[in-house]
Amino acid sequence: xxxxxxxxxxSAVTLSLKVATTAMVGSVVPGIAVxxxxxxxxxxxxxxxxxxxxxxxxxxxxxxGYVLLLTFGRRGPVGAFLxxxxxxxxxxxxxxxxLACAIMGFPLLVRAIRLSIEAVDRKxxxxxxxxxxxxxxxxxxxxxxxxxxGILAGMVLSFAKAMGEFGATITFVSNIPGETQTLxxxxxxFTQVPGGESGALRLTLVSVLLSLAALWGxxxxxxxxxxxxxxx
Amino acid sequence: MxxxxxxxxxxxxGSVAIIKGVDVDIDDGEFVILVGxxxxxxxxxxxxxxxxxxxxxxxxxxxxxxxxxxxxxxxDIAMVFQNYALYPHMxxxxxxxxxxxxxxxxxxxxxxxxxxxxASLGLLPLLDRYPRQLSGGQRQRxxxxxxxxxxxxxxxxxxxxxxxxxxxxxxxRAEIKELHQRLKTxxxxxxxxxxxxxxMADKIVVMHDGIVEQIGAPLELYxxxxxxxxxGFIGSPAMNFLDGVLTDGGLRLPSGAVLSLDGQxxxxxxxxxxxxxxxxxxxxxxxxxxxxxxxxxxVVEPTGSDTTVIAKAEGGNxxxxxxxxxxxxxxxxxxxxxxxxxxxxxxxxxxxxxGL
Ligand SMILES: Nc1ncnc2c1ncn2[C@@H]1O[C@H](COP(=O)(O)OP(=O)(O)OP(=O)(O)O)[C@@H](O)[C@H]1O
Ligand SMILES: [Mg+2]
Numbered sequence: 124x125x126x127x128x129x130x131x132x133x134s135a136v137t138l139s140l141k142v143a144t145t146a147m148v149g150s151v152v153p154g155i156a157v158x159x160x161x162x163x164x165x166x167x168x169x170x171x172x173x174x175x176x177x178x179x180x181x182x183x184x185x186x187x188g189y190v191l192l193l194t195f196g197r198r199g200p201v202g203a204f205l206x207x208x209x210x211x212x213x214x215x216x217x218x219x220x221x222l223a224c225a226i227m228g229f230p231l232l233v234r235a236i237r238l239s240i241e242a243v244d245r246k247x248x249x250x251x252x253x254x255x256x257x258x259x260x261x262x263x264x265x266x267x268x269x270x271x272x273g274i275l276a277g278m279v280l281s282f283a284k285a286m287g288e289f290g291a292t293i294t295f296v297s298n299i300p301g302e303t304q305t306l307x308x309x310x311x312x313f314t315q316v317p318g319g320e321s322g323a324l325r326l327t328l329v330s331v332l333l334s335l336a337a338l339w340g341x342x343x344x345x346x347x348x349x350x351x352x353x354x355x
Numbered sequence: 356m357x358x359x360x361x362x363x364x365x366x367x368x369g370s371v372a373i374i375k376g377v378d379v380d381i382d383d384g385e386f387v388i389l390v391g392x393x394x395x396x397x398x399x400x401x402x403x404x405x406x407x408x409x410x411x412x413x414x415x416x417x418x419x420x421x422x423x424x425x426x427x428x429x430x431d432i433a434m435v436f437q438n439y440a441l442y443p444h445m446x447x448x449x450x451x452x453x454x455x456x457x458x459x460x461x462x463x464x465x466x467x468x469x470x471x472x473x474a475s476l477g478l479l480p481l482l483d484r485y486p487r488q489l490s491g492g493q494r495q496r497x498x499x500x501x502x503x504x505x506x507x508x509x510x511x512x513x514x515x516x517x518x519x520x521x522x523x524x525x526x527x528r529a530e531i532k533e534l535h536q537r538l539k540t541x542x543x544x545x546x547x548x549x550x551x552x553x554x555m556a557d558k559i560v561v562m563h564d565g566i567v568e569q570i571g572a573p574l575e576l577y578x579x580x581x582x583x584x585x586x587g588f589i590g591s592p593a594m595n596f597l598d599g600v601l602t603d604g605g606l607r608l609p610s611g612a613v614l615s616l617d618g619q620x621x622x623x624x625x626x627x628x629x630x631x632x633x634x635x636x637x638x639x640x641x642x643x644x645x646x647x648x649x650x651x652x653x654v655v656e657p658t659g660s661d662t663t664v665i666a667k668a669e670g671g672n673x674x675x676x677x678x679x680x681x682x683x684x685x686x687x688x689x690x691x692x693x694x695x696x697x698x699x700x701x702x703x704x705x706x707x708x709x710g711l
Contacts, residue, residue, distance in 0.1 A: 244438075244440070246436050246438060247440050247442060249405075249407050249427070249434075249436075249440070250434065250436060250440035251453070252406070252407070252426070252427040252428050253405050253406075253407070253427050253428075253430075253432055253433060253434040253511070254428075254433060254453050254454040254457070254501065254502075254505055255428045255429075255454050255457050255458065256428055256453075256457050257428060257457075260457060264453075264456075265442060268444045269444065351443075351444060351485075352443045352444050353443060353487050
């Protein structure tokens, strides 16, 4: 493949994989936590949280990228704080691309997990409590294994979204080859220069293949897990 | 093992009162059945004992300890649910070992206890299967095994047999009873099936609409129901009721016929009252027999061992159960003679009238 793709194209592909994997892995735990809160929580502001989580789904991606720039940029309140105290910088770095992708994919991830939490038979959890399990163990031993298919589905969605994310990423971290130029940004760049059609086509083909692979992989995994979890 | 004491327990969901002040004492080792029609609050009460439902008011003790604010995991109980609530992602052995795993019991002891319980329930060949690979009856046994392995102070059962077919239900009924005789663990068992209650319980608690109607041994409830509700709920087919007015020594039906009473009811003549007689305490006698209720045969249902006859009488249908096979045809005129010693009388509010 490395002979077929130019070094720049190849680096866009690997960068996209790195960004998408980071976005997906990094958002799993918060995704489960937020999904639990939304599915089970009875607190003031639940609907507000729900709305905020879903915002990236309905806002123009460019707007999300801009908000990220304002808050996580070098001079943004969160960005400045993180840079000063932890040396973590998002703006114009691949980590920023991962953050943008994670946020854009978050509603999809949360939605999938939340649906599977809502489908869990509460009796199974109650039985755990009556058998002597602390709620934390009920979650780890009962709930978590039961919602695994939902988590996997959510992770695939989040990964797929990250592989295709363009607007928020390019607004937040720009389009720097080798640092923040992901697959979609690279395709976009090719379409903007004369003679770039073949590059754009090659990269489009790569993203189709990657998406299909992710989809099939997740289907296969989900089927295995579901078979193991079926009650009856 | 422990006794359970339920003191003036109340439960409301929002503004709706579901349990309206219930007192029950359950002795150490006793098998108590909560029975009542659907929606009367049996499961809610059981879940309050388990700690799965907050207590609005009152006090529940398990042994000497008030458990109102004790979380379920610390109440030392084990509950068997109607749909078994087995973990689909665990084998039978892992399901059964669940409580031991939480306690960090050593592997060797864990295996032994699971094996012992499995052996007593006939589950040894199934230990490596998953719940989806079991029949309903086998799942039921695994759910019981999981509870037994916990070795709790109290077993709680919520309609554990209602998903099984009739034959299996009878078999499991006997198994649960035998299990209780062996382990002697205090048990609270919920059902809406009064036959289950009659056959299994040491003590039955009859509930209705959030209150306790009567508590007693099965035959006590059968022979001396405290009120019309219990009289009608316990026993199958249900007791027959006839409304009338008390006269000297009898009860006059609206038609003018007088049913004689054996004894002196503690209620003045002229009071309205309800006469109750069980289907097996009505004898079919030739039409026109004095003192008997005139009736016309409507349906004859032979069950093999006995025969149920439904007869139309003034004031409603009456059910009669006779031990012999009878040669009766629908439409035939007969008379029904109550066994006077076996008659129950209820006042206008449905309370049992003493003196019979
Ligand atoms: N979480 C709840 N919120 C509001 N009402 C409830 C709740 N749980 C139960 N109820 C109501 O409380 C009443 C008693 O319910 P419960 O489940 O205890 O009945 P039950 O006696 O077990 O009936 P069944 O034989 O049908 O199982 C019902 O009217 C039910 O609608
Ligand atoms: Mg119930």
